[in-house]
Amino acid sequence: MISQNSHDHDFMESVLEHLKDLGFGQWFQEKFDSEKFNGFQIARVIGVYKDRYMIQNENKDMPAEISGKLMFGADSPLDYPTVGDWVYVRYLDEDSFAVIHDIYPRKSVLKRKTPGKQIEFQLIAANIDTAFIMQSLDVDYNLRRLERYLVMIHESQIHPVVLLSKIDLISPTELKKKISDMKSFMQEIQIIAFSNVSGSGLNQIKRILKSGQTYCLLGSSGVGKTTLLNHLLDRPLFETRTVREKDGKGRHTTNVRQLIHLKNGAMVIDTPGMRELGHMDVETGLSETFNEIAELSKQCRFKDCSHIQEKDCAVLAAVQNGTLSEERYRNYIKLRKESDYYKMSYLEKRKKERRFGKLVKSVMKHHIKK
Ligand SMILES: Nc1nc2c(ncn2[C@@H]2O[C@H](COP(=O)(O)OP(=O)(O)OP(=O)(O)O)[C@@H](O)[C@H]2O)c(=O)[nH]1
Ligand SMILES: [Mg+2]
Ligand SMILES: [Zn+2]
16 A cells, blocks of 8 residues: 555545536545556546546546557456446546546446347446436336346446336327236336426426436337436437437437436436347237237238338238328337347347348338328
C-alpha cells in the first residue's frame, strides 16, 4: 500500500464523492483500490459503439478506446467494457480522450447467450440496479418470454420490474385479464401497465426512479422503450420508430446502448430490442397471436406460402382488400423474421439480414396501396 499525504487523500475523497452521483455507491467504494488509483482515474462507460466507447467522469463526457493490453488480454466478450461499467482510465490530449486500461469489479452484469459458433454470449450492460422488462400489450405480450427475461435478470442479482406498454391499444377488460394472468404467474414482481400515448401510468414509473441508481430498459424491438425514455426526459432526445419507418429500413430503431441521466439523478440505459432472447417460442406464439393469418393461410394456393410474394396468397389479398390491416401484417412479418433469424448461425444472419430487408421492402411497395 502506498502511503498518501492528506492532500491526496482529500482529493481522492472528493473524486469518490463526485462519482457517487454517477452511481459509484458504497459497493464500489468498498472495492476501491488506492494503489491502482495512483496511476489511473475512474470513469463510467456511458456509450458503446463498434470499437469506441463514450465515458464520463465527474467533469465531463469524452470518447475512449481500450488499451492494447486490455484488448490482447481479452479472451471473451466478458473481458471488454460494456455500458454501465466503471473503468480505470488515463486521459490524453488535454483530457479530450481516454484510454481504458482495466474494468472495475462489476456489481451486476446482464448478458445473454447468442446462438451460433462465433459469439457465445454478449454483454448487455453492467452495474444495473433495476431492470425494466417491457412488453407491449398488443402483439408482444408473452408470459414465457417474460419468464426467460426474469431468469436472466435473477441470475444477475438485479431487481426486476415489469412494464406493460400500449394499454391504449387494448380494452380495459382485456387489460384486467392480462394483468391478473401475469400476477398469478409471478406474485412477487411489480407490474406497471402504462401508455406512452395517453400518459397513463407514467407517474408510477417515475416514482420508482431514484437518484444514483442505474436502470435498464429491456424488451423486444418496438415495444416503446425509447419512447418511454423520451417521456422521462421530458423532451424527445432519441429516435423512435415513427421517424425511421419512413425510410423503410425495418430495423431496430435503437442501435447503440447508452446511459442517460435524468433530471432527478437516476440513470437509464436504453438498449436495442433483443431478437435472440426468448424467441424460441415465437413460432407457436405467432400462430396464436395472429390466428386470423393462420386461418387465412389455409386458403393460399401454396401450402408453404410465405405470404410475401406468392401468387394467389390469401394473406396478401386480405391486406389489399383491407380485411387485414397493413400494420398487423407488418408486425406478423417482423416477428416471423425474428423467429427465423433465431435459428440461423451468426454468419448466415449477417448475410441474410440485408437480403430479407430488401425483399420485404420491394414487396411492400408492390403489394400494398399507399
Ligand atoms: N399506441 C402506442 N404506441 C406506442 C406506445 N409506446 C410506443 N409506441 C409506438 O411504438 C413504436 C416503437 O417505439 P420505440 O420507442 O421506438 O420502441 P423501442 O422499444 O425503443 O424499439 P427498438 O429501439 O427497436 O428496440 C413507435 O411508433 C411508438 O410511437 C404506446 O404506449 N402506445
Ligand atoms: Mg429504442
Ligand atoms: Zn400466403
